[in-house]
Amino acid sequence: MRMDVVTIFPEYLEPLDVSLVGKARARGQLDVRVHDLRAWTHDRHHTVDDTPYGGGPGMVMKPEPWGEALDAVLASGGSGDGGPVLVVPTPSGRPFTQELAVELAARPWLVFTPARYEGIDRRVIDDYAARCDVREVSIGDYVLAGGEAPVLVMVEAIARLLPGVLGNAESHRDDSFAPGAMAGLLEGPVYTKPPVWRGREVPEVLVSGHHGRIGRWRRDEALRRTSENRPDLVAGAEPEAFGTHDRATLAELGWEPGPDGRFGRSSRPVEE
Numbered sequence: 001m002r003m004d005v006v007t008i009f010p011e012y013l014e015p016l017d018v019s020l021v022g023k024a025r026a027r028g029q030l031d032v033r034v035h036d037l038r039a040w041t042h043d044r045h046h047t048v049d050d051t052p053y054g055g056g057p058g059m060v061m062k063p064e065p066w067g068e069a070l071d072a073v074l075a076s077g078g079s080g081d082g083g084p085v086l087v088v089p090t091p092s093g094r095p096f097t098q099e100l101a102v103e104l105a106a107r108p109w110l111v112f113t114p115a116r117y118e119g120i121d122r123r124v125i126d127d128y129a130a131r132c133d134v135r136e137v138s139i140g141d142y143v144l145a146g147g148e149a150p151v152l153v154m155v156e157a158i159a160r161l162l163p164g165v166l167g168n169a170e171s172h173r174d175d176s177f178a179p180g181a182m183a184g185l186l187e188g189p190v191y192t193k194p195p196v197w198r199g200r201e202v203p204e205v206l207v208s209g210h211h212g213r214i215g216r217w218r219r220d221e222a223l224r225r226t227s228e229n230r231p232d233l234v235a236g237a238e239p240e241a242f243g244t245h246d247r248a249t250l251a252e253l254g255w256e257p258g259p260d261g262r263f264g265r266s267s268r269p270v271e272e
């Protein structure tokens with residue numbers, strides 16, 4: 001997979017040389033190219049921003065450097081791969097989710113446009129949206145100073161899904177948000193050796209060797225954690241997502257099915 005990043009802070013992307021993404025690059029599984037936006041400016045000060053039309057605080061990134069940079073990056077791609085997906089980090093974009101990471105991981109080429117200041121002149125997004133797949137994406141409901149950290153987040157989430165990048169291909173099977181058996185649930189707690197640490201024991205079931213019981217325990221813990229930390233996921237789940245045992249666990253956690261079958265918090269007090 002190829003990824004291009006256009007930024008005014010190329011050094012901010014240096015973590016892409018480290019750990020999982022760095023190794024994937026070294027092995028040739030991931031071709032990451034970082035470009036300095038200022039290379040496409042033509043004035044002495046390498047200006048990339050200007051005051052906003054209509055007034056107001058802050059500065060806006062000028063369209064000309066972005067247009068030249070993106071034209072050059074797009075022109076460097078081969079034909080026949082359907083063109084890149086342009087990923088535009090912005091707090092006003094659609095949420096970046098595991099589902100979107102899976103979708104983007106299946107594409108051969110992503111181009112990221114992390115901005116600074118108040119963002120990029122809108123005409124740039126509109127211009128490229130007319131000829132390629134543009135995704136405006138937010139990594140969360142907060143505002144950072146720039147899009148480089150969101151790019152690091154997205155690249156890592158996408159890269160670990162690429163075939164052969166994780167040592168054990170099964171590693172992301174049970175992740176929180178992963179499609180599959182635990183779909184829609186957060187992952188429960190995990191343990192390793194030693195069996196006792198500071199007087200705290202590993203749950204007995206995990207050392208029982210009984211795969212059926214272990215699987216059930218893991219699912220109950222996932223239900224417990226999801227109920228506690230992300231009740232919106234329980235409330236939004238399709239009723240068919242929960243089997244008989246799940247329903248008993250959810251009842252213990254204070255959930256009951258409503259008239260449409262979806263679960264909501266029960267009004268009756270839960271007995272200990």
Ligand code: SAM
Pocket residue numbers: 088089090091092113114115116117118119120137138139140141142143144145146147148150
């Ligand atoms: N005025 C903009 C707004 O309220 O939507 C915020 C601009 S922010 C200071 C500058 C840049 O940081 C954005 O253009 C974007 O590239 C990046 N950024 C900040 N927060 C982000 C978030 N939650 N998700 C994705 N990108 C973000």
